[in-house]
Amino acid sequence: MKGGAGGMRRIVVIGGGANAEHDVSLATAAAVAKALCSGGFDVDELTIGRDGTWWRGTDALGTKAIPSLAAALDVIERADVVFPAVHGPSGEDGTLAALCALAHKPMVGSDLRAGALGMDKWATKLVAEDAGIRTAPGRLVTAAEIKDIEFETDAVVKPASAGSSFGVALARDASQLREALRRAARFDERILIEDVVVGREIDVAVLREADGRRWAAPPLEIHADGLFDTRAKYDGSARFSVPADIDGADRAALTEAALRMFDALGCAGVARIDFFLTGRGPVLNEVNTMPGMTAESQVPRMFAAAGLSYEQLVAHLVDAATVPGQPHNPGP
Ligand SMILES: Nc1ncnc2c1ncn2[C@@H]1O[C@H](COP(=O)(O)OP(=O)(O)O)[C@@H](O)[C@H]1O
Ligand SMILES: [Mg+2]
Known part of the structure; x- marks a missing residue:
């Protein structure tokens, strides 16, 4: 990838987003922008407000979505590469990939298809099971069905499309199930009711390099007390160990499953593939195609x-x- 007119390469980092993970995405975008600056790139920062209007740095590009988007496109036009650091719906779900595809602009990360499949936990499950990767048994319900849903057994309830653990809860009886479903419905009309998986929580990050080669970093273990919930994610109480203390066979199984999932979805850039490591091997939890990156x-x-x-x-x-x-075509 060459720079413009012999100068530094110009990267537009997009942060924020019109969803519940807005603040998390601001943190990722700020960290990415800072690292790019110190790496010698020329960085422009765009932010999508909670209301969908676009900002450049601290300047509002308009008071309405369309004119501010049009102004943001001028900024994107001058960039060599777009780095969409927006987690969650209307960002990570392929929306920003679609914008870059329509604008013929190179971007970091997964395309529309991989982003949309990875954002949808039910679709992810179907792809994983077909690729021979186990997931928690579960069922998909809609918000309209909540009143008719019977409690069967302890379950984890979560919106099909969300992140940062928003709307994720453990339900141990009928009233907790009802409450959990109502909360999940605030984030998505489609809700997953999953069996509770007992296992260690292990994440695997996969990176696709410019030459198309994919590789996985050493797995990381999350030590959370119970669910890795929103509070544990951001109050600093969760402890990580990297590399996770696991044996060679488990590491090989996790890495192999992560690469298979990355390829099955057609991911690009970096993806974090999250597993439970059980007595019977890895069980996939979810795939993040724009993972947190502070x-x-x-x-x-x-x-x-x-x-x-x-x-x-x-x-x-x-x-x-x-x-x-567009088909990936590494240069000579
Ligand atoms: N089926 C499950 N069994 C046990 N714990 C679960 C299950 N699903 C999710 N969790 C817990 O809830 C957390 C958040 O769920 P997750 O599906 O990863 O949502 P998010 O996309 O918001 O991160 C996980 O990190 C894990 O601790
Ligand atoms: Mg998660």
């Missing part, structure tokens, strides 16, 4: 354990950027 987040810590610094990681991601939806 310097303290799981993904940078896993790559640091592989000898790749945060600055190097974001530079590799920029080098591997392609116009989404």
Whole structure:
């Protein structure tokens, strides 16, 4: 990937987003922008407000979605690469990949298809099971069905499409199930009711390099007390160990399943594939195609354990950027 007119390569980092993970995405985008700056890139920062209007730095680009988007497109036009650091719906779900595809602009990360499949926990489950990767048994219900749903057994209830554990709860009886379903319905009309998986929580990060080669960093274990919920994610109480203390066979099984899932969805850039490690091997929990990426987040810590610094990681991601939806064609 060459820079514009002999100068530094210009990267537009997009953060924020019109969803519940807005603040988490601001943190990721700020960290990515900082690492790119210190890596010698010319960085422009765009932010999508909670109301869907676009900002450049601290300047509102308009008071309405369409004119502010039009102004943001001028900024995107001048970039060599877009780095969409927006988690969750209307971002990570392929929406920003679609914008870059329509604009013929190289971007970091997964295309529309992989983003949309990865954002949808039910679709992810179907793809995983077909690829021979186990997931928690579960059923999909809609918000309209809530009043008719019977409690069967302890279950984890979660919106089909959300993140940062928003709307995720453990239900141990009928009233908890009803309450959990109502909460999940605030985030998505489609809700998953899953069996509770007993196992260690292990994440695997996969990176696709500019030459198309994919590799997994050493797995990370999350030590959370119960569900890895929103509070544990951001109050610093969860402890991670990297590399996870697991034996060679488990590591091989996790890595193999992560790479298979990355390929089955057609991911690009970096994806974090989250598992439970059970007595019977890995069970896939979910796939994040735009995982949290502050310097303290799981993904940078896993790559640091592989000898790749945060600055190097974001530079590799920029080098591997392609116009989404077009066949990947590494240069000579
Ligand atoms: N089926 C399950 N069994 C046990 N724990 C679960 C299950 N599903 C989710 N969890 C717990 O809830 C957390 C959040 O769920 P997850 O599906 O990863 O949602 P999010 O996309 O918001 O991160 C997980 O990190 C895990 O601790
Ligand atoms: Mg998760």
